[in-house]
Amino acid sequence: MNDDYLWDRSGEPDPATRRLEELLVVYRYKESPVPVQQTRRRSALRWLAAAAMIAIGIIIFARTTARNSWRATVLSGNAPTRVLRTGEELNTHDARVRLESRAIGSIELAPGTKLILAENGERLHRLSLIYGSLHARTTSAPGLFVVNTAFANAVDFGCEYTLTINNDGSGLLRVTAGWVELENSRQSLVPRGAAATILASGELTAPYFENAAPELRDGVVTFQSVRGPARTTALINVLRHARKRDALTLINLFSRANPAERLYIFDRLNELVPAPPGLRRDDVLDWNARTTEPWWPSVVKAARVPPIEKKGKPGWW
């Protein structure tokens, strides 16, 4: 055996040592700053989702009548108001456009926005936002108005909000009144004054108040965007900069964290808003949606936001 090679790979390579090195290299630590594979998989899902949305739009279009429509008005210029039928696609190009419905309220579309009026019935009004930005001001009952995007659905709970979607499916939801539920396989309940980000990977971030510390806002996004040291630093920054009302952000992180991370989230959340009786620190190691359910009412109270009006929904997560 060549001890020099074993020590620092100098000298003649020892065949047995060399063979072991070649075999075992597959187990070597790999830096993984960004979950690339997930992005690729999500990209395929995004196209599938987009295709499904368009297909749904076409099917519904065939079954629509003029009765199920919204009025579309170009806000700049003198173009006449026209009726948007279910299944029709609208591209604002360079103009600002207002959509109005007696049942739902008013939706203002920014230039460069493309959407489909996908569904327009008694129980559900649904827009598919392909890209661009809309500002919704609704007066309808909670749950009646939904905006689909490639990665998530925004469900209105009596509110005012702005939703922006980029060409890659990523985006930002900013809520200025009431609550909006942003959902896919995860859920973010976003109250007045808060925002949530849709990442290009399709992940939804936890909601964060727009007046929270920049370190917290950036940290929430980074925590779910990367792995390795940047994720750890992001979590620590979120915990360090969380105010009492940011407990709402922290409670949303449980579903996005691994068991060890959950312990640190528990500790900080417990400092800000004491855990309810019966909920122990170790309980979050095996977290599921019901684990922290009893904590929600006091967290919402601490966040100083109005109670949510939510029909037929099972819980807060």
Added chain:
Amino acid sequence: MTVRTASDRDPRCDADLVHATRRRDSGAFEALYARYAPVIHGIILGRLAAHDADDVVQNVFITALTKLESLREPAAFAGWICRVARNAAEDFRRGSGDTLQLDEEYASRATQSQSAEAAAALAAIRALPEAYRETLMLRLVEGMTGAEIAERTGLTPGSVRVNLHRGMHLLRDALEKRP
């Protein structure tokens, strides 16, 4: 002597990086992470299945970052974080049971026969006494030199040399006796 791995380009010593991290310099923490992640990974791989190791590495650094204030001597960071890693691996194993058999699946990026051989070699290293196991993991899996192992674990170069030599003998014996 100071040694730096390819991903470890920060010229500051451990103590300086620890002080800077305590002052919330995230760049310093990332430098410590880059410098020690392979060491922590090697230590954990000696105790846990490969597919769990990456997550536990991250957990070790969360613990390190939140408990860094308790480290009395910043220059002793190497030995301290290695202890944190051993404890984290044991905690994880107690909480999740033994899943070491998945190593072969993890190695399946190689050919099937190589995967089996790699998993067998890994298992043989894991069966060695701790001092030899960790040193060989760092040398054969993480690709570190003896000098790097000494600097990153807090062991003396002489101890590392002995562990490598004796550990390789034991490992070869174990692999030769394998059916």
